Amino acid sequence: MIGVVEALLLTPNEFVTYLLNGISRGMIIFLVASGLTLIFGLIGLINFAHGAMVALGGYLTIVTVGTTGSFWFGIAAGVLLVAVLGFVLEKTILHRLYDEPLLGFLGTFGIGLVIEQLLSFHFGDQSRSLESPFPGTIDLFGVAYPAHRIFVIVVGVTVALLVGALLSQTRFGLEIHATANKSATAEILGVDSGKVYTATFVLGSAFAALAGGLTAPITSMSPGIGTSYMLMAFLVIIVGGMGSFKGSFLVSMIVGQIMAFGWLFLEPTYVQMSIFVAAMVFILYKPRGFFGKPEVFE
Amino acid sequence: MNAHVNSLRQYLTDGNNRWIGVLFVLALLVLPMVSQEYFVGIVTKAVIFGLFAISVDIALGYTGLITLAPAAFFGIGAYSVAKVVVDYDASYWLGFPIAIIVAAVVAFLIGYVPIKRRIGEVYFVLFTMAFGVIVYDFTFVTTSFTGGSNGLAYVSPPMFFTINLAETVPFYYFSLFVVGILVVGLYLLLRSDYGRILHASRQNEVRMRYLGYDTDREKLLAWIISATVSSIAGAVYVGTIGVASPSLMEFALTGEVIIWVVVGGAGTFVGPFIAAFVLSLLENYLGSVWAEGYLIVLGVLFVAFIFLLPEGIMGRLQQGED
Amino acid sequence: MSRILSVEDLNAYYGESQILFDVSISVEENGVVGIFGRNGMGKTTLLESIVNRIDHKTGTVRYRDRDITATPTHEIVRDKIAYVPEDREIYTALTVRENLELAVPKDISDDVKEERIGEIFDRFDRLGERAAQRGGTLSGGEQQMLAIGRALVSGPDLLLLDEPTEGLAPIIVEEVVKVLNDLVTQNRAVLLVEQNITRTLPLIDRGYIIESGHIVENGDTEHLSDETLNDKYLTV
Numbered sequence: 001m002i003g004v005v006e007a008l009l010l011t012p013n014e015f016v017t018y019l020l021n022g023i024s025r026g027m028i029i030f031l032v033a034s035g036l037t038l039i040f041g042l043i044g045l046i047n048f049a050h051g052a053m054v055a056l057g058g059y060l061t062i063v064t065v066g067t068t069g070s071f072w073f074g075i076a077a078g079v080l081l082v083a084v085l086g087f088v089l090e091k092t093i094l095h096r097l098y099d100e101p102l103l104g105f106l107g108t109f110g111i112g113l114v115i116e117q118l119l120s121f122h123f124g125d126q127s128r129s130l131e132s133p134f135p136g137t138i139d140l141f142g143v144a145y146p147a148h149r150i151f152v153i154v155v156g157v158t159v160a161l162l163v164g165a166l167l168s169q170t171r172f173g174l175e176i177h178a179t180a181n182k183s184a185t186a187e188i189l190g191v192d193s194g195k196v197y198t199a200t201f202v203l204g205s206a207f208a209a210l211a212g213g214l215t216a217p218i219t220s221m222s223p224g225i226g227t228s229y230m231l232m233a234f235l236v237i238i239v240g241g242m243g244s245f246k247g248s249f250l251v252s253m254i255v256g257q258i259m260a261f262g263w264l265f266l267e268p269t270y271v272q273m274s275i276f277v278a279a280m281v282f283i284l285y286k287p288r289g290f291f292g293k294p295e296v297f298e
Numbered sequence: 299m300n301a302h303v304n305s306l307r308q309y310l311t312d313g314n315n316r317w318i319g320v321l322f323v324l325a326l327l328v329l330p331m332v333s334q335e336y337f338v339g340i341v342t343k344a345v346i347f348g349l350f351a352i353s354v355d356i357a358l359g360y361t362g363l364i365t366l367a368p369a370a371f372f373g374i375g376a377y378s379v380a381k382v383v384v385d386y387d388a389s390y391w392l393g394f395p396i397a398i399i400v401a402a403v404v405a406f407l408i409g410y411v412p413i414k415r416r417i418g419e420v421y422f423v424l425f426t427m428a429f430g431v432i433v434y435d436f437t438f439v440t441t442s443f444t445g446g447s448n449g450l451a452y453v454s455p456p457m458f459f460t461i462n463l464a465e466t467v468p469f470y471y472f473s474l475f476v477v478g479i480l481v482v483g484l485y486l487l488l489r490s491d492y493g494r495i496l497h498a499s500r501q502n503e504v505r506m507r508y509l510g511y512d513t514d515r516e517k518l519l520a521w522i523i524s525a526t527v528s529s530i531a532g533a534v535y536v537g538t539i540g541v542a543s544p545s546l547m548e549f550a551l552t553g554e555v556i557i558w559v560v561v562g563g564a565g566t567f568v569g570p571f572i573a574a575f576v577l578s579l580l581e582n583y584l585g586s587v588w589a590e591g592y593l594i595v596l597g598v599l600f601v602a603f604i605f606l607l608p609e610g611i612m613g614r615l616q617q618g619e620d
Numbered sequence: 621m622s623r624i625l626s627v628e629d630l631n632a633y634y635g636e637s638q639i640l641f642d643v644s645i646s647v648e649e650n651g652v653v654g655i656f657g658r659n660g661m662g663k664t665t666l667l668e669s670i671v672n673r674i675d676h677k678t679g680t681v682r683y684r685d686r687d688i689t690a691t692p693t694h695e696i697v698r699d700k701i702a703y704v705p706e707d708r709e710i711y712t713a714l715t716v717r718e719n720l721e722l723a724v725p726k727d728i729s730d731d732v733k734e735e736r737i738g739e740i741f742d743r744f745d746r747l748g749e750r751a752a753q754r755g756g757t758l759s760g761g762e763q764q765m766l767a768i769g770r771a772l773v774s775g776p777d778l779l780l781l782d783e784p785t786e787g788l789a790p791i792i793v794e795e796v797v798k799v800l801n802d803l804v805t806q807n808r809a810v811l812l813v814e815q816n817i818t819r820t821l822p823l824i825d826r827g828y829i830i831e832s833g834h835i836v837e838n839g840d841t842e843h844l845s846d847e848t849l850n851d852k853y854l855t856v
Contacts, residue, residue, distance in 0.1 A: 227549065280428045
């Protein structure tokens with residue numbers, strides 16, 4: 001219990017730093033989870049290719065930055081190319097697999113494997129990193145904090161607000177809700193459910209790529225990097241409540257904080273293990289999570 | 299394509315073609331006399347992976363429990379033997395009952411609640427995934443207990459009377475013996491009343507419940523058997539590589555074994571064994587010419603399978619053995 | 621009068637079992653046609669076949685001069701056919717207004733959309749009062765109104781109604797029949813599926829009787845009001 005003492009002895013500056021670390025970490029998890037929530041929470045597809053999409057987005061960003069020198073161009077290229085890949089995959093293979101959760105899982109699992117292996121084939125197993133367009137630090141609450149992480153936080157909040165608005169304020173949001181809930185009914189109201197599925201998958205994949213691109217300057221890229229984020233994101237979605245966008249945002253933030261402060265008490269691996277244990281308990285006893293309500297998507 | 303694969307499968311599983319099986323077993327038995335030693339070592343692993351695939355098929359194909367924890371149980375077996383030999387300096391043979399007991403107890407603890415509560419397929423996948431990650435993390439982090447990232451080395455199989463099991467060929471026969479016994483035993487089990495109940499429950503669980511069968515108990519039993527056999531496969535396997543390390547518990551191995559089962563035909567018993575055997579030989583072959591190629595080939599093959607004959611795979615998964 | 625809808629030699633299946641056998645029916649432009657039969661005779665399957673909602677069927681469905689047998693459901697609906705399914709299929713977690721908005725075609729301007737939703741709220745004042753409530757909080761009768769409202773906001777030329785009075789309290793049934801009375805006098809074709817012939821006969825121009833997947837009778841209201849037919853095919 002030395003940790004408790006240490007935690008109590010944190011200076012205000014350290015406290016703020018940990019807090020911000022937790023927020024930026026939570027934002028990355030949220031970005032990964034946001035794409036998954038769309039795909040898993042709404043289409044019901046256990047998309048095991050999502051982690052590979054994160055890694056692919058990260059590598060594409062790194063490569064494009066290497067040739068063009070522009071971080072912005074790199075992020076855009078990563079997001080766009082992964083979105084195109086998502087489109088092609090959905091149109092050719094995945095749309096056939098929605099009816100059977102098992103087939104969807106197996107199919108995306110295979111696709112993810114191929115993407116990850118191609119990445120490690122092409123880039124080797126050693127990790128790559130990237131310089132941020134915001135190299136310095138920013139003074140925040142008296143703490144000099146890395147500017148890139150602040151940038152990540154800003155992007156995360158923006159995405160959260162945009163997707164929240166998309167789901168609750170737009171016609172497309174209505175169509176997503178209708179299709180996710182009962183696609184046969186959506187069809188008799190004139191909604192092209194196939195198109196909604198495609199668009200949702202593409203959007204979700206784009207978020208994965210965005211998460212990958214944003215992480216590249218923080219953590220070095222390796223082909224398997226997305227997988228651990230993806231596993232965490234799956235659990236975040238469950239604890240947050242399937243289909244609840246607010247829920248996955250909130251739980252991402254909580255998990256980020258647990259990871260940021262948890263290591264004062266426990267080794268980081270133990271922190272991760274306890275998060276997973278918590279998720280298992282949720283799966284068994286509260287499968288709808290904190291915020292999930294039947295048939296509600298928000 | 300579809301028809302071709304199905305007829306091939308039928309051909310392989312057809313009773314009239316048993317002689318192929320007999321021939322295969324004979325070939326395995328005479329292999330060390332006609333082959334180089336290093337290849338015998340490779341075949342040893344292939345046979346063990348065949349058993350591993352069958353064990354996973356019992357959960358996935360016969361019972362419909364889609365598990366992402368096979369590597370965890372495989373690892374539990376490997377670590378049990380390694381722990382006994384390396385850390386406690388006890389008999390190699392003691393490792394096996396321990397592997398069986400630990401796997402059975404853990405499988406019971408993990409499987410009881412989700413099976414009783416009948417959580418949905420999707421949740422079972424995620425539940426076992428979380429368990430797999432926890433076990434993997436555990437081997438990494440408990441350095442004093444499991445050796446951390448270095449694992450537990452070196453496991454050397456002992457003398458068995460005058461035979462030195464640490465040598466490749468004797469260990470090959472030892473592996474064949476264990477795998478053979480288990481495969482025959484499991485085959486008989488699945489042909490027995492228990493197998494028929496499992497099969498019927500897979501077809502129509504509600505009806506079986508009305509008929510008075512405790513389908514949850516049957517499922518739980520199948521789950522424990524599956525985990526235990528996975529563990530035994532891991533326990534034998536550690537003798538071939540000499541070290542139990544976290545890499546055995548990696549998600550990659552779970553992925554591979556699921557691919558073997560699905561490509562071989564879930565619920566066909568023989569299919570997963572053959573797929574595991576052939577594909578792990580392919581892995582070794584490709585390993586020498588194109589190291590990264592194996593998983594790419596495997597992944598593409600797998601996606602192609604799911605894409606080309608989803609009905610075939612699903613049919614197998616849903617109906618169990620025909 | 622020219623036909624807006626014709627179904628020719630329709631055979632429909634659920635899995636292995638055949639539900640409809642060589643069914644041929646038609647609806648005239650602005651005509652009101654009834655389909656009568658007991659439960660499980662294939663009435664719902666017939667409507668589902670028209671909007672291409674079942675997997676396995678043979679035969680032809682024509683709408684105006686187009687073959688829509690294989691057209692995806694959403695495209696059929698966008699072509700001004702509205703379908704009110706038997707169990708209403710209200711989105712319980714969406715508000716009344718959102719349920720209606722969803723059914724307004726995308727290419728309609730916001731002004732027209734508001735106008736149409738306003739019309740529905742005028743027609744069914746209880747829906748107007750509950751515009752911001754979730755669909756799941758409505759009573760059965762209100763849900764039926766919402767389902768009909770949802771069909772009407774799309775501005776259909778052909779309305780397919782599956783047992784709109786089914787499972788409602790008698791007093792609500794009266795209300796729904798009043799609404800239907802209103803609907804059938806407007807410029808629009810209606811295909812109405814019902815068990816209860818006496819209540820529905822005043823609404824329709826002509827009708828069919830379906831028995832075990834076969835059309836066994838058809839004719840005008842006078843022909844269908846024959847008591848022996850009623851006894852033979854419709855009373856339980």
